[in-house]
Amino acid sequence: MSFLRRNIKHGIAAVMLMCALCGCATMYNPATGRKEFIFINDETEIAMGRNVVRQIAKEKPLWRNSAAQSRVESVGRRIAEVSDRSELNYEFYILDDKELNAMALPGGFVYINRGLLTLVTDDELAFILGHEVGHVAARHSVKKLQSAMGFQLLLTLAFSFAGEKNAQAAGNIAQASDMAYNLISLGYSRQDEYAADTLGVKYASLAGFNPKAAIAALQKIKKAESQSGKVPIYLRSHPYIDDRIKALEKEKSL
Secondary structure (H helix, E strand, O other), X not given: OOHHXXXXXXXXXXXXXXXXXXXXXXXEEOOOOEEEEOXXXXXXXXXXXXXXXXXXXXXXXXXXXXXXXXXXXXXXXXXXXXXXXXXOOOEXXXXXXXXXXXXXXXXXXXXXXXXXXXXXXXXXHHHHHXXXXXXXXXXXXXXXXXXXXXXXXXXXXXXXXXXXXXHHHHHHHHHHHHHHHHHHHHOOOHHHHHHHHHHHHHHHHHOXXXXXXXXXXXXXXXXXXXXXXXXXXXXXXXXXXXHHHHHHHOOOOO
């Protein structure tokens, strides 16, 4: 690519970014019911999520249990089909970890630990997976990442949108993936957790599960906390559980 053509593409990307930052590239998010600034497109979001999947595969073993995997995929597919981002190809994984935890990565990659899976019923599982799918549908990790990335990294990602596919672009996506993983590990805001709970109830109900199991699921996790004497990972990454239970008790659909 000539220097002039490259500069033109970079200039176009910069204009795209500036327009977005000025509110010219907003999109309607059905999961939140609002118009939002989403600069990271689906292709890049999925690529970032896939990078994190590879990273997790190096660090944490999967639970190789065909019956359990079939159970999670069966419930998860039903949730995904009624979600506000049903077009994504969701993937569901079980980590061989006794800790009570679940999480979702950008692009629709959902994890649940063996410890949490074996604790809950299918209706409760539907809420937990619905909660995680809710984070994906509402693009919580994407919006959190956009806030943390800074102008320069957003600009370099914009170059990829303009058609520049090279090692530098791949490196930028990898850098963003690492940042996304770290941000997810730190947990979401109170507002995001409440929103994901509401979506979890909605998706569980639409998929034919008992939405009242949402409260039972959180109460089980809270009970496990008191019995173990330590705070489960789920409560460290999904805080405010008492407030979340109270909020769910006010849900008209329950």
